[in-house]
Amino acid sequence: MFEIAWKTLRARKGSFAGAFVSLLCAAALITASGILVESGLRSSVDPHRYAGADAVVDGEQTLRLPGGDFTVSERLSEPVRLPADLVGELETLEEVDTAVGDHHLSLAAAAPGGRDPVPVSGHGWDTAPLAPFTPQEGRAPEETGEVALTTGLAEELGTGPGETVDLVSGAVPAEYRVSGTVAHQNAGEGRGGSVFLHPDEARSLAQEPGSFDAIGLVAAPGVAAEELTGAVEAAAGQTPVTVRTGQDTSRAEFSDVGEARGLLLMISASFGGLAVLIALFVVSGTMALSLNARRRELAVLRAIGSTPGQLLRMVGAEALLLSLVAGLLGCLPGILVARAMHGAFTRFGVLPADLPLVVGALPMVAAVLLITLTALLAGTAVALRPAWANPVEAMRETTPTSGPPARWRGVAGMVCVVLAASAAMTPIALRNDAGAAGTGSAALLLVIAVALLGPVLLRPLVEALVRPLRRSRVSGFLAAESAGADLRRLGGVLTPLVLAVGFTLSMVHTQSVVAGAVSGQVEEGIGADAVVSDTGSGGMAPEVVEDLAELPEAGAVTPLQETRLVVPRPIFGDPELASFSARGVESEGLRENLDPGLVEGDLADLSGAAVAMERSGANLLGADVGEEIDVYLGDGTPATVQLVATYDRGLGLGEAMLPEEAVEGHTGPPSQVLAGAAEGVRTEELHSALADFTERYPTLQITDREGFADSARAEADLAAWVNLTGLAVILGYIAIAVVNSLVMSTTARSREFALLRMIGATRRQVLNAQRWEACVIIVLAVLLGTLVAALPLAVLSTAFLGTPVPAGSPLVYVALVSATAVLGYASVVLPVRLALRTTPTEVIGAGD
Template identity: 30%
Template sequence: MLRLSIRNLLAGKLRLFLTVAAVTVGVSFVSGTFVLSDTMAKAFDGLYVGLTSGTDVVVKSKAAFEADVTTNGGQVRPIDEAMVDEVRGVPGVALARGGVTGFALILDRHGKPIQPGGAPTIGASVGDIRLAGDFVYRQGDQPTRSDQVAIDARTAEQAGFRLGDRVDVIFQGGRQTFTLVGIIGFGETDSLLGATMAGFDLTTAQRVLDKVGLVDEVDVQAEPGVSPAQLRDRIAAILPDHVEALTGDQVAADGSAAVRDAMGVFTTVLLVFAGISVLVGSFVIWNTFNVLVAQRRREVALLRAVGATRRQVLGGVLLEALLVGSFSGALGLVLGVALAAGIRSLLTLIGVEMPTTTPAVEMRTIVAALLVGIVVTMVAAVAPAWAATRVSPMEALRDAVPTRYAVGRMRSVAGWVLLAAGTAALVVCIVAGNQRWWTVLATSVTFAGLVVAGPTLARATARLADHGRRGGGWRLAARNIARNARRSAATALALTIGLTVVVAVAVCAASLRESVADAVSGGNRSDLILEPAGAGLGVSPSVADLLRRRDDVADVVELRETGARVNGHDSLVSAMSAEGLDRVIDLGVEEGSLQAFGPGGILVSTQEADDLGVGPGDVVTVMFPETGPTTLRVAATFSRGALINASYVLALPDFAANVTSELDAAILVDAAPGVDPAQAKTDIEAALAAYPNVTVNSPEDITAKAQASVNQLLGIVTALLLLAVVVAVLGIVNTLVLSVVERTRELGLLRAVGGTRRQVRSVVRRESILMSLLGAVTGVALGTLAGVSLSRALVAEGITTVSVPVVTLAIYLVVAAAVGVLAAVGPARRASRVDFLGAIASE
């Protein structure tokens, strides 16, 4: 049976290729995701261990809680510089050096900001190389004067800087110019995960980063014979409660873990797309093994006639599935390594540089790849294998005839019940809103209903197409669809899965675009909005000071953001100037009043107020990572928070008392009475020439930028989902191949009675179009319902208006029909070349 299984696989090379491709796509996504995450973890571990290898103990402020590094940048509260001398006096300390970090944006030779995609722009003190580990000077030396700077090698290469060049840097307090005296490397890596870095001597760094008399941490090296743990315990004994001592290994592990956690969402998203591809592939595999069984019915019958048992037949088909799954898993593992390398290169292109390291292929990845390949293939092949055991030995006496599978009444009823229940649940989710997981469950139930009721839907599609003249192409195609409705439905549903997700994403994206426009037009009252260019961390507060001194400006309201914990719930909180707030933005106050908003007060969105059970006059506890808990009184609740992207708004003094960073995420500006906003924009842009990282936007500009970002994200997601659609197309090809094989004699008779090759090809193409349209219509319908329900559930993420992109959905239907035509090219040509003399001569 092993030799027979191998021979059977190799006999149908095209089908073998299509099956392997269907499984391999999903497996490569799974293995590639694991390889990428493991490689990144290995790289981060090596980078942080290398950077802390010269430091035995690090002293820094305790964080009140472990905040997401993406919301607060991992900032800790600075400590008094006198702590350095205290630590230096602890027995066993050989070296102790204070250090500071902060915001520093390097400008290139043309005065344009160097802003890596998503990575921070860092300013830091650099000093004793003995404490620096893998931190090295590739060229030049460390800065020692107030007019000197050292920058990372990646930034120097990108900007074309050489030693001795003048380099402009923007800080929280404004712009300054330095002389480049050193180029920094981090082991074999040119930058810290793509971030730019400007290094200064400690005194200069404290001045430009607004930390005079303060340090962010104290790096300590132990004397020979003193272990890091021993020295940590000695230092901890002299520290106040709000300061802690950690070993270098602990700091390295924490830093690596923080970066891995920040990248965790990326890994999860890739695994979701992998799951979709695997699910689509399972339908394709089911159809492929139906092809194998149907083509070999006479062969299986002969095996049964000469004594093969049903168990042997079942084992033979499952053995083929095992071989296909094993090969696909191994191939998917290899392609996954290449996929991980490609994604890593893509990250480098957008500015996120990974430390140099070899790909990490862990045992977990190998096991996962093989398991996914084998289990998915074996499970999908069970039903066709079981069908093979029911082939009668008597079929050895006649040629294969088209197989018909009856669809029981109970199945039809169960399918329509599931379909109705799932659809009704989706409608309830749409009406109720804020039902994310119920939406997922309802969508799953609806799809299950489509799977069970699929044959009925296929026959209904066939009846709709069964019109025209007798013997016409559409009638023949429709009857071929109805003849094996179960297989046709399974083929269509593979396409349904991919299109459901694509359409749901498209609906959410369209809703987000409309919500952005509504937020700007409905919630915004300002004439201009200033933002950091690109992926910048913020705008210097000196920009707001400059604006307040201008005669053509009436109101200036700063907006800042950070991560915090409100009544035990992690959230992004905003801070805004109380003065002029109601003149630049309409928050849609529901209860309370903005007149009560100021230091000690907080504004809460209506949704969060309901979740927390609070209202105006109630007290909430806001815990900041740097300073810990503080209590604030609710001044008002609001319903229009999309423009500021936060559920909580503090007064700026409260924010400044708990957050070190003073950078503004945005500045809302009202022009003075009688001043044309367009002219004010031009004049302000000219006045901010020294701040090239600041963009001055009209409300229309903000809307266009936000919608462009949504479109870009939609494009990326759609491109990833196209792989699942490609797998679904393979399923259509397989089903058409089966149809041609089963109807060899029928096609021969068509040719014998005068049917041309063109007419035969047309029949096969129309079958493909009908299956594609069935999958497209069900996918678009289910995806639209799921997308509307998800949009209603994502109010907290800024979706306040639901929009269905009708034109886009119509395009999807047209594309699906085109896909049907393309998928039918090969099978249609094969059908038109059937030897009709041999076909009609056989009995």
């Protein structure tokens, strides 16, 4: 069986080329998403500051629900710290040689008089052995007020032992004496500069002086990693801890690595899901196209006595061989695609530059398996009809094109339409990024529905479209007749084009609608005249905010603490977690600075254990104003808060607001402060007063409403870039699929062109007929693609912007339509030109 299949493949390279290309690209795409997923799960960075530690203990950074399975988890937005006395307890263990508690201080350093402080990480000198760091010049910090800098940082700041340096903590600058420079014994500078303070000083600068961010351990001689882990876990008892050993210690060192991995996993899951879906969709389409072109051959095989079973096995064997070879070859470009995407994500700042890609065998095996399985299934499904057809019937001149479409297609198509409708409605129910994602899914489902409903849907459209063409004598007439005659083929060719148009439109405009909504809400919702934000010193200490509030020019001052709120939410009885962006606010003066667009309740009640939520978020939780909600704060602490108000502008201002006192101790200091001008003070006067103010606090920056909108949009913008990267890759794949299917279907018609020429059609007449047909295809694709995107986008836009016309540049649409037209036209006309080069007698004589 495989021998015959192999010979068939070799003998008819041409007709398999299309399927091969499609399979190869699908394998590449799936490999790429697989590599991203695997990197999200396993990628790690070499530990630097903890390189010399045998184990590092830190708090449980993941919130899990009691009784929930492992998928029900949420990464906490705030660091979970360990009690300080745990260090002492661990020190007494006989498996442990030394235990050192470490504070992760977010500081900014500047040479005296220098502006632009650089963000550095600060630690107590007692943690130096964990790397280990040793003094190079000068000596270690021996008293408070002294600091040691890594050599690179000292060079960057232009300072050295005996000189001074300004360290900014919580926006408050202080002058320190540089005691010396230090260097890592076994590695270079690592990611960037670190500063080492006297341990007492480190403790006093820590947000929670009574606790540590992590505890580094050096094992007693001869103690293995597992032993150490077991002993530490036993000693920690009730305190939930994570013990990391070996390479994993970097996860305690670089909190962004864990975040980035989570993000990568999320990106790759959504991109990968789409990519796999589209790849499999295209593969099954191409397999159908390629087998349809070979119906006659299958009929011959039936006629010479193959049983339907044998025929199916043969088709299966071909599909298997083809997809195995294509799959294996597709893995390599897959790695390249993954590298390119990883590079793009790093450039956008989504991933830290030192987080490497993990290229393992697993994604490739999965890719080959997936496409092989799809090719097998699609191939045999298409071959079922010819395999069981009466061979005499099948041998007849022309391939049967009529016959009612299978009933399952109609049913499946309607199911897709229903699913699409419900996906399209999610932005109404959930007015955030997650809700907006429903729009893309709806468009995709509609494309699948178009593919499934094919002929039924296309018949009236094609009829209406080709009516004017029929008036033309030859070319238009031929184009009209052949477009209308084989709707199944037309559907097969059309689907990838509709996918390209619909998918791109929905993705691009979803981003612009969300971005537009964010800007609009910030514009309307921020009443403050100025926004002061801290850059890189870990937020603003209370005294800085007070200092700001005491400015005579300043009126109401509202510090904003950014955090997240996680709320358990059972879905059909299963525990699930919903996560909301949240802000801690001071309710006094809130209304002057912030107008979230109150729907119900009163923001004045926002004190104590209270929360205000964006309307759809509250709806999602099924909570009414006045009800109490059980929540988890940013650091995983459970709390019960009363819903006191619901509001509209969640996209711009955050999905939840809590009073300052509710989040106190569960999140960091405010990174932004909204300031209004005092009565009778003009905005410019406030701004100039603030400019003087920030002279004293070098890490502070003044922006206005637009700056705030930018920072509110930063995350959405980042997400947009990430999505666009994925979109570009998927579009590249779809473009290949479009060209592929058009070339395949046109090439399969060379006999028709030859016949036309034999009975007296000129080359020009044949070519023109195909040009018209290409135009019909392009118009249909743009029409259907626009439709599948426009319907869900109208819902999204109505929900987010209040108008059914989605935001976004019309240039995108123009560009997209042009690209579709060029690609579609070229993919039809070039193969026709090629086919017209051979003499018709050769084509007709060739049998086939």
